[in-house]
Amino acid sequence: MTALFECSYGDERYFGFAPPTDRAGLRLYPGSGDELAAPILESGGDIDALTAGREPVDVPAGDRDKVRTRVPLFPDHVGDALVSGFMKTHNVKVDAATPDQPNWFFKGLGEVLKLPGEPLSVPGEAVAVCEEAEVVLVYVGDAEDGRPRYVGYTFGNDVTDIGRFKRHNGHLSYAKLCDSAISPALHLGPPPSLVTGETVIERGGALVWKGPFTTGTSALHYDLDTMMATLFAHESLHWPGRVHYVYMGADRSSFHGGHAMADGDRVTLDFRSHGIQLTNPLVRMPEPRPAA
Structure with a gap:
């Protein structure tokens, strides 16, 4: 399956294939973000079609520190990225109160998305925070009618004040x-059926909690196509070029394992089945000032 990444190199934006590593050189192609979504949809993720007519740039391993990865398909304007997700979608969370359609929530615009290594901020008054290892579905609004069209999937950590x-x-x-x-890394194919991995939480360099997780479409209580069709039937979500990052829901978290996360905790989600690892520090924001 094709995995595409976007990056900045020098003053230009590029894309490449397969997640980059610090030890390898890269072959990059010009284009990303707003300009790249339509060719991906038209090509069906075919590498030859995506790179046709684009002059490649080869980055030697010694210049890897000059390459900065980007959020996949992130638009030129941060307000054109909408981040949302579903709650209690997994079989392990089903109970008598489970509705026919899972609750949908809004997380924010594009600025809430953070790449590996960047801090994840939570409100200072948060009660109890947890990580959530999830598949993230990426959709782009059709250029003509604005209806979201599926492009591919990636992986994420939906931090929550549970x-x-x-x-x-x-x-x-x-x-x-x-x-x-x-x-x-944006994977250009259908959402995965099974994703397995492990969460590791460190505090002051010492391990304080770890545990396995399972996700993917086979772990869902709901039919994913029905979930997304019900959500995107709402015309308020139709806008040409708008990028939707939809978190698909999570397995149990460290909260369910009895861990209380604290400011500075280092959270690693190792999606071992797919070779993806996300490591981020957790940062509590200052308490808001009382209104005058």
Whole structure:
């Protein structure tokens, strides 16, 4: 399956194939973001079609530190990226109160997406924070009617103030207003059936919690096509060129394992089945000042 990444090199934007490593040189092709979505959809992810007519640039291994990966398909204007997701989609979370369609939530615009290594901020007044290892579906609004079209998938960490939600289940929207990690690798194919991996949380360089996770379409209680069709039937989400990053829901987290995350915790999600690893520090923001 083709995996595409985007990056900045010098003053230009490029894309390449397969997740880059620090030890290898890169072959890059000009173009990314707004300009790249349509060719991906038209080509069906075919590498020859995507690179046709683009003059490649070879980056030697010694210049890898000059290459900066980017959020996949991130638009030129941050407001054209909408980050959202679904809650309690997995079989392990099903109970008598499970609705016919899972709850959908809004996390923010594009600025809430953070790449590996970048800090994940949470509100200073958060009650209890947890990580959530998830598949992230990427859609782009059709150039003519704005209806979101599926492009591919990546992986992410949907950081959540689960304590606030547990205290009041009507506060899901507040609980989700935290940053999210996202992998720079965009996989150009259908969402994966099975994803397995491990969460590792460190504090001050020492391991404080670790545990396995399972996700993918086979872990869902719901039919994914029905979930997405129901969501995108709403015309308020139709806009040409708008990029949707939709977090698909998670297995159990460190919260369910009894761990209480703290400021500075280093969270690693190792999606071992797909060779993707996300490591980010957690940062609590200062408490807001009281209104005058």
